[in-house]
Amino acid sequence: MGSTYEVKVVTDRALGGLKAMVARELLDFDITFSTWRENSEILRVNAHKSTEPFVVSPRFRRVLQQALQVAEATGGAFDPTMKPLSDLYRAAKKNPEVGLEDAQLVAAQKRVGYQKVALVDGKLVKQHPDLVIDLDGIVAGAAVDAIADKLTALGVDSFYLQVTGEVRCGGVKPDGSDWRIGVVDPSSDGAAQRPVAAVPLRDLALCSSGDYRNVVAVGGRIVHHLFDPRTGRNPEHTVVSASVVADSCAIADALGTALMVLGDEAGAELWPGLKKLGARGALFLKPGKENVWDEVRIEWPEEP
Secondary structure: OOOOEEEEEEOOOOOOOHHHHHHHHHHHHHHHHOOOOOOOHHHHHHHOOOOOOEEOOHHHHHHHHHHHHHHHHOOOOOOOOOHHHHHHHHHHHHOHHHOOOHHHHHHHHOOOOHHHEEEEOOEEEEOOOOOOOOOHHHHHHHHHHHHHHHHHHOOOOEEEEEEOOEEEEEOOOOOOOOEEEEEEOOOOOHHHOOEEEEEEEOOEEEEEEEOOOOEEEEOOEEEEOOOEOOOOEOOOOOOOEEEEEEOOHHHHHHHHHHHHHHHHHHHHHHHHHHHOOOEEEEEEEEOOHHHOOEEEEEOOOOOO
16 A cells, blocks of 8 residues: 554464464455555456446445445545545645646536445445546555454454554553554654654554645645535545544545545544544644644543
8 A cells, every 4th residue: 555554462362373364465456445556356347437336345345334324424525536636736745836727626526426426235336437536545455454353363463563653552562551643743754753642552453644745836826634524625624633532444535635624623523423433532633823733632531
């Protein structure tokens, strides 16, 4: 996935095949979802320019189903069909002189809409032939969950997993204490990254999303990679980071993106529905006075 992963386990059992199991699981996700790997399943799905049902793998179905559940619960703030908008941003980032015109965004947004894709009898069905899928906002979290399931099947209940920054912790550390995971301070950078908050995790996942890293200057304005799928434009609130604690890492991953689109106020309004998906808490960071972040917490776990 173009990034890093980390696995720590607490066990008194010999697990000689652990590294190989993790590598196989990540490779299977790459083969299924990579947009850089020739003939990956998602590329075949997007090349299927037809409304005829298309057979997809159980792995693909499972992740797309979760993505559609988050899309429904967030009113489309997370949308697995927003690739046309993402492609425009990537093109502008690669060559800012190309620009990012409003007319382009409007045209791309018309091709977006999670209601235009469905899973019927195990097959993917598009409403429009040119609809394309982008699951980058949930795949890393889903990979973490898959590895966690494999570890549990091996009898390992205590672990720390991290894939591209998305984290899930099972059980406790060797000393019996909870795993403590930091939320990155958006004003820190590189090797000097520091936490602005920490959260105890036991059988929970933590994922964060922000607009402070992936930005580009286009036509005299700063544009970041998080577009509102419903409008085709960057959100207009002041939230710079949204973190989510949830039962599932895939859900936390997708909801982090969705809450960055929604902002703290709209996110709070939708929170009861997000809890039904397994969300446990959310933390929003907004610019405050004297270089101190204003924190908005929704049922955020307290440190002991």
